[in-house]
Amino acid sequence: MPVRHLDFYTSQKNLISIQPLSILKDIRLGIDGNVWLKKIVSMAASEQYLAGIGGTPSCMRKVIEKELEGFKAASIHPLFVFSGLALIRKDKPYVNDDAKIAKRNAAWDAVNSGKMELALSSWSTSYVHLPDLIHLVFRILKENNIDYIRAPYGAGAQLVYLERNPKQIIHAVFAGSELLMFDVDRVITSIDFVKQTFSVISKKAVLQDLMLSDDQFLDLCILAGFDHCPTFPPLSAEGAFAFKSIHELLQQHRTGFNAVKAYADSPQVKSNYVDLFCRTRCAMRHQPILTDEGHIEPMNVAQAPSDIHEFIGYRLPEEVYYYISRGIITEATLNTMLCGYSAEFSPLCNGETMEYRTFLTTDIMKMKAQTLALMKAQLHSAYDRKISIVYWFEGNSAPEHVIKADSAPVSVEAISHWKSGKQSVEKELKKTGIASPDFSFCLRLVANASDASATVLADSAEKPAALSTLADVQTRHLSKLLQLRSFITSSHAPSPYGKAVLDAFKGQPSASTEFQDPLVIALELVRASLLTSRPYSHNYTKKQVLSDEVATKAVRLIARTTSLISARFTGVKSWAGPLSRDLLAFNSINKVLTRNLRHLGEALLLEMLLVNECQKEALDFTELATHLPFAHEPSTVQGILVKEYLETLTLNAANNNTLNKDQAVQQVEEHIGATSLSSLTHSVKEELQRGFVFWSIVCEAVKSLGASNAISKEAAQEFVEANNWVKSRKI
Structure with missing residues (x-):
């Protein structure tokens, strides 16, 4: 979320300048992908029924493509930067969905009473979870030849680095007003392709109006509250909060730290708020970024403290950060591994069925165990920590559910015995006429017992040659994923479930791809x-x-x-x-399964890359990422x-x-x-x-x-x- 009331303040004080879009002609514009995606979702806000049917906004592709056409027509060259990993929280995640559940129930009561307008007003708040859209967004950007990356952590820090870079990687930044917390001159906060204008805020003008230094302004924003830090508790009351009160507090105490310390004994201030304020401040000054040379380093590295792991967690290998940047793996599982918690929130149907809850605590937990085992397999032992799940339906006082590695139905070690078989993947693809490997294709390659045994690597055998083509990597990846889900056996033959996939398409071969x-x-x-x-x-x-x-x-x-x-x-x-609503309850089960299968597939691909199973220099990683399965969730x-x-x-x-x-x-x-x-x-x-x-x-x-x-x-x-x-x- 943006800094609380900062947008209202800049608007009230007329600090937002409206400029003609022609000024931006031929520039390379860095765009905060998360801020932009929220705009896209709001532009598709006419889909008020989305909370009642599930899935992703059906208008989203058209809205995105219209936006891209707007950039092209204005001769603006966009570079989208999406946020990566979250900053580490030291406390257990707070999972309380009571307000959302009550609102959804009220909406469905209205539906059942034939009062659709009332139901739609209850659903007016967006129920779209942005991380669920990212795979489709990447695919659309890739199809339109638009550049994009994912930052190692926050998109804001990465954008500031790109703009300040002497090579002028980007010339201006489109983001939320919260980017003013960083060392920037100005931020473009909106673009109107219809009116051919854009809105921009000058940081110098804001500081002059507030009569604050750059450091004081950062403190002001942290105390006001934003994504990484809640509003300073003594001043956070809904309806009574005013940006002016934070400003006056800062003028009185000169620094945010002094202000927080002055209230340290107040019952309204949580015992850890001082620590949270300091960690947040440090994060805004020294958040890690990906350099143009491919290294990960903190912003303002010369002044960075030695304990930045306090807010980013243990440092991952640089190779992992690179795969994050290319979209190979999204942040969900990595965040879970780094912070030690996974939180399950209520689905759109409210998750009231025992079937849904049992599925979460049994099958889905086992799938998470597989995913985390793949993540940890090639990383330092420091990451081999206890991971717990908290569920919305148990309340925050409920005991934690620990994900146990031995609960995984198929172990990581079991899928390590693959080598190239007798059949050439590329020749088989040409023979079948499909563009790229899919599950049926992989199962057909091992349907014959002789072909299956040829892909089994003996324990005493030397490590096979690395896979050199995209098709080979995709085939191996999907085959291993099928084995992890017991569609392929340890001897690499189709299991009854794998055979069922093959049998299903025998009478409908033309429907196989879809x-x-x-x-x-x-x-x-x-x-x-x-x-x-x-x-x-x-x-x-x-x-x-x-x-x-x-x-x-x-x-x-x-x-x-x-x-x-x-x-x-x-x-x-x-x-x-x-x-x-009954179908929505089933859709919620489908959604949580699809999401966790997607995370499992990402973790598997990451593991394959880390063990050098592929010739990395020969691969287009964005192409590989955009072809991962389970990217779409139906309504x-x-x-x-x-x-x-x-x-x-x-x-x-x-x-x-x-x-x-x-x-x-x-x-x-x-x-x-x-x-x-x-x-x-x-x-x-x-x-x-x-x-x-x-x-x-x-x-x-x-x-x-x-x-x-x-x-x-x-x-x-x-x-x-x-x-x-x-x-x-x-x-």
Whole structure:
């Protein structure tokens, strides 16, 4: 967040200058990616339904591409800098979502009462978690040949270094007003491509107006409160806080440290606030940056203290910071490892089902154990520390849940016996006609027992040659990921789950490329007994729509399954149609699984790079990063469309009002409304057809699992019964 009330102060004092955009022509503009991304999300704020359907904003790609067109038209050359690791907190994370949960419940009560305007006002606050968008953002920037990096820590410090660099890597900075805490002359805080203007704040003007020195201004901002430090407690009351009161306090005591010490005995001041103030101040002066020579060093290195680990944690190898900068690994897992805590906050559905909570404390915890084991495998023993998880539903007084390394279902050591097989990856890619390796491709390479055994490296064998092509690295990475998730065995043959993936696409080879990630997700959820026709412990549908229990179970299972794929949106208008909180509860499970599989894949790739399994000088790391799996999280819309269609068809038949399929589709279109229809790239009929194709693929995979006794007969039978019921109803 920005410095509290600083924007209001600069606006009130007319310290913001409006300039013509033409001034910025032909400059290289450094952009704080996080500040810019918040702007993008706010520009897509018309998607008020997002909190009710989950997923990512459907308008986001269009908004980003329009922004990039604006830069191009103005002849501005952007360099986006995104924040990396967080500064270390010494206290246990505070996880209290009571206010959010109450607000969401109020919104859903309004939905159930038909008061959509009231619900949308409750959802007006953005529920988008920016780190979940970063993979899609990187992919869009890469596709448009736009330069971007991730800073080792804060984007602000990195931008200041780039601007101050004698090589003039960038000429100006677009960021939030909080960048004024650093040694900068001015900050561009907004750009309006319609009006062809930009807003800029001069730090000199701000200091003159406040009559403060540069050091005093930094103290003022820290005491006012921002991302890394809360507002000074004696002056933090909501509604009563004024920037002026902090200013007066600083004028009285001359320095922030003096002001904090003067209140040290006050019951309002937490015992650790003095320490937090000092660490924050040091962080703003000496935050590590990535130099143009590829080294990591503190800002103002000559004056930096010897104990900066107090606010950044133990220093990581420079190679790791470089991979952060290229987007190979995002900050979530590294932050967990450095601070010793992982916090789980409530999902959009509020996470009230026992199934969701059990999934977090069992399967997801085991996946986190795998991820952390991969992270720690090649790092110093100092990182081999206790890691605990805190959950929103247990309260802050609950005991910590320690992630135990031995809980990982497949160990790091088990995936270390890979070498190149008999088949050439590039030749096989050309033969199959796919652009890059995917899960099915990797499984086909080892489907034959002889081919599988050829990839097993004996314990006594010499270390194999490093992988030299992008395709080889991607294939090895996906194969190891499949082994970690038990789709490939220790002998490198497909397990029953791996065979299920191969069997699923035999009848639908053309759908293979589109449905790789969703199918793996589906099978993970089948294994966890979460993709099922049974209702969850907390059922939000108080009265069943269909009176027939067989139909109800079939629709529930098919809708859950098809909601694993994304509906295709135009990116111009937003969904404003029917909602389903029960599907949102399933979507929350899908979301947490997708996110943790993504983190596992990142950690695995990092481990491969650190052990020199790849010829690094031959790789385009941004290309490698943007092709990592599980980058997208679907909304519930595809499942809602299928659910609406099947219920419409079945209800009319039950009332002796027989509709043909096209008539049922027409009724669905009338129900979801013109706005939602115009938000879809394809017709409702085409989306339904696509949903049923994916349903058939999953049914084939489950049939394969049932035949190999990898799942219970009851679990397999649920899909058989649902498929038999829907056969005559498919489009």
